[in-house]
Amino acid sequence: MKATVTVELKSGVLDPQGKAIQHSLETLGFSGVEDVRVGKLFRITLSHGSSARAELESQLGQMSEKLLANPIVENYSVQIED
Amino acid sequence: MKATVTVELKSGVLDPQGKAIQHSLETLGFSGVEDVRVGKLFRITLSHGSSARAELESQLGQMSEKLLANPIVENYSVQIED
Numbered sequence: 001m002k003a004t005v006t007v008e009l010k011s012g013v014l015d016p017q018g019k020a021i022q023h024s025l026e027t028l029g030f031s032g033v034e035d036v037r038v039g040k041l042f043r044i045t046l047s048h049g050s051s052a053r054a055e056l057e058s059q060l061g062q063m064s065e066k067l068l069a070n071p072i073v074e075n076y077s078v079q080i081e082d
Numbered sequence: 083m084k085a086t087v088t089v090e091l092k093s094g095v096l097d098p099q100g101k102a103i104q105h106s107l108e109t110l111g112f113s114g115v116e117d118v119r120v121g122k123l124f125r126i127t128l129s130h131g132s133s134a135r136a137e138l139e140s141q142l143g144q145m146s147e148k149l150l151a152n153p154i155v156e157n158y159s160v161q162i163e164d
Contacts, residue, residue, distance in 0.1 A: 032129040039123035047114040
């Protein structure tokens with residue numbers, strides 16, 4: 001079973017990496033770029049073929065809280081495929 | 083107009099960061115994690131309200147090829163939201 005955890009900075013948090021990319025895009029000649037925000041994506045393969053979906057979601061939420069995201073400045077979302 | 087560019091390592095390319103996260107998850111007591119792959123996510127706000135969708139897709143593809151992704155080892159995908 002595969003799952004994707006997406007981690008992004010909360011909207012009020014400054015994103016200097018995104019700003020640097022925005023500036024670089026302008027330097028490269030791309031016009032009309034108003035904002036860039038950078039996030040992370042974790043594609044996780046789990047062997048819990050028989051676990052309930054709710055249980056998996058809870059486990060992935062715990063993984064995000066404990067390791068994948070910093071809940072103080074980042075939001076995360078969990079998507080389970082098939 | 084908002085767009086999301088997702089950048090991920092090609093399937094044959096080793097992902098040491100993903101392996102480190104997989105190991106850390108096991109150390110934290112999460113069992114059944116078979117694989118972790120890490121990717122990047124760029125949320126781009128564009129001011130091209132009037133541009134054609136095909137033109138925007140082409141521009142975002144160029145941004146990916148030139149700056150956001152390394153096409154030798156990474157795949158990218160572009161999604162445009164209303």
